[in-house]
Amino acid sequence: MRELTEPPGREEGAPTPTYYERPLLKPPHWGWSVTTYLFTGGIMGGLGLIQLLADRHDEDERKLRRTARITSFLLAAANPALLISHLGRPERFLNMLRIMKFKSPMSLGVWGLVFYSGAAGGNVVRELANSGVVPRWLRFFAPGILTPAQALLGAFTAGYTGVLLSATANPFWSSGKRHIPAASVASGLSSACALSTLLSVLEGNGRVTHKIERLELVAATAELAILAHFERHAGNYGTPFFTGARGKRMRTYTIQAGILAPMALNLLGMLPLPKPVDATRSVIASVLTLVGGYIFRESLIEAGKLSARDPRAAFVQPT
Amino acid sequence: MATGFFTDTTLCIGCKACEVACKQWNELPSDGFDFTGDSYDNTSELSGTTWRHVAFVEQMSVDDGGLRDRWLMSSDVCKHCTNAGCLEACPTGAIIRNEFDSVFIQPDICNGCGYCVVSCPFGVVDMIEKFDPEGVRYNLASLVEDRREEHKTALQGNGGVAGKCTLCYDRQKLGFVPACAKACPTDSIQFGDVEELRARARKRVETLTERGMQAQLYGADDIGGGVGPLNAFFLLTDRPEAYNLPAQPVLPSTRQPDGYAAAAVAVLGLAVAGWMIFRNA
DSSP states (O other): OOOOOOOTTOOTTOOOOOSTTOOSSOOOOOOHHHHHHHHHHHHHHHHHHHHHHTOSSSHHHHHHHHHHHHHHHHHHHHHHHHHHHTSSSGGGGGGGGGOOOTTOHHHHHHHHHHHHHHHHHHHHHHHHHHTTSSOGGGGGGSOTTHHHHHHHHHHHHHHHHHHHHHSSSOHHHHHTTTHHHHHHHHHHHHHHHHHHHHHHHHTTOGGGHHHHHHHHHHHHHHHHHHHHHHHHHHGGGGHHHHSHHHHHHIIIIIIIIIIIHHHHHHHHTTSOOOHHHHHHHHHHHHHHHHHHHHHHHHHHHHHHHHHHTOTTTTTBOOO | OOEEEEEEGGGOOOOOHHHHHHHHHTTOOOOOOOOOOSTTOOSOSOBTTBOEEEEEEEEEEEETTEEEEEEEEEEEEOOOBSSOHHHHHOSSSOEEEOTTSOEEEOTTTOOOOOHHHHHOTTSOOEEOOOOOTTOSSSOHHHHSGGGHHHHHHSGGGGOSSEEOOOOSHHHHHTTOOOHHHHHOTTSOEEEEEHHHHHHHHHHHHHHHHHTTOOOEEESSSOOSTTOOOBSEEEEESSOGGGGTOOSBOOOGGGGHHHHHHHHHHHHHHHHHHHHHHHHOO
8 A cells, every 4th residue: 555645634653543433343242151061161171180190990090080081971952041141043054054164163163173072072972971970882872083083173162262362353363363362271181170179078089189280280280371472472462361350350360369379389398298288279279270260250341342353453463 | 247346535525414314214312412523433443233334534733744634434334244253153143144145144043142243353242232212312202102112123223232334234135226325426436246346446546646646545455364355355445453444354263273272271171180189199
């Protein structure tokens, strides 16, 4: 495009004009159900990895694997309801399954969810057959390959939600084209670890929690590092997420209460604590991580809404 | 044949006949009676049920030379991009490219997921609210009891789906010019074969430059960011931002490889960490 001289009323080098400070883009019309899906979808994906890791032959791990499988299947069954409820035309949900489109993260994600449900369902059948709840011959329909398959599909479902946001025209989301997908994976896994810890403590399988908590510690550290780098990388595009009332909420609930506090509590867990104290510590750390994980997803969506209504942010869009 | 619009903003007189013709032909509901105070623009933006929007840009200043002023008017519309973000994002295949090379939302396929809304780099597509049987927000016809049934089946009755300019797909099929171009009294909106329109637009810029005016084309050639040329392009006399058009739009799907790669790296790192933690009894 050729360079134009400035029109009347605008000095050379004046700030970019806006159209009556009106936003250029439309905000997402997504509400709590999408936020919740991003959160539970991340947990579901993380549980896929945990059920693979806990595929060992000691009683504590077997219990953990069983819990992870049953929980992930329940989430896989509940998540479509969340997705369908946010549609403008819920009765047309099945239209999602009339094509598979590699260019659309939404389309791939729906198919990922379908296949994940299949793998998770198979693994639950395997668990139930092993413990004699259903006839043993049903194991025929649940081959061992479903264990790594569920882990792979879980990794995809945890990661695609990040790509779903970052591969849009939204200035804030698209400024995190690498950070949001990576942080989605890390947050999904740390939340999955927290839920597994919580359920293990509740079933009296407290010994295994130390392993999960160490994994959670790694995931939380990764999440913290990604968010810190994201803040510097995003610059002005990141203001709706990192500053103001929204930023304060994100910092308090996600970074301080949801990452730093559980990290400290999980480090404390490496000391020899009396059993009841240790169980209480695990429960508190897990609940904090889960709350932080939810607020992280909520902040992503809400910051996206703010960013879309910024009259200048979308003039030059992040590449 | 690829058809499109050439919107020559130097010819626009701000009569909004395009907005009215579009609403009438497509049976779209009114925007209500809002007075924004932004010049003569009470439409404000394109939406799911507003497919033409006339922008009014007032530029005035008083200096030694006296009053200098300029009043720019421009009828905005869906750009019908060569590589359309909305079309790529649509998970149902409701958004297609039709035989006229226009980007078209099939209202009976769309399930209202809203992903196209956030995937348009120009902020064109939006959701259409669910049909309101009381007809409060809708056009006069839907207030007439006898016509309500009929209007439930019309496009606006299909609320809960995404909406945008169809480039008058139905009219084009019948060999008619789109309603807005037909109604435009100054030929500011020109409809036709895109290649022909581009040649005409370049000539128009030359003519205007000869006359000492500044003019540039927006979207006649590749606009960058992977979006490609626009089938509905514009002749502007100021920077695109003044008209609320992005100076550097980017096709959202170009970010996907980086996104998936970053997620894969995170998965790999965490899986290795997990394996090392769980390996030791």
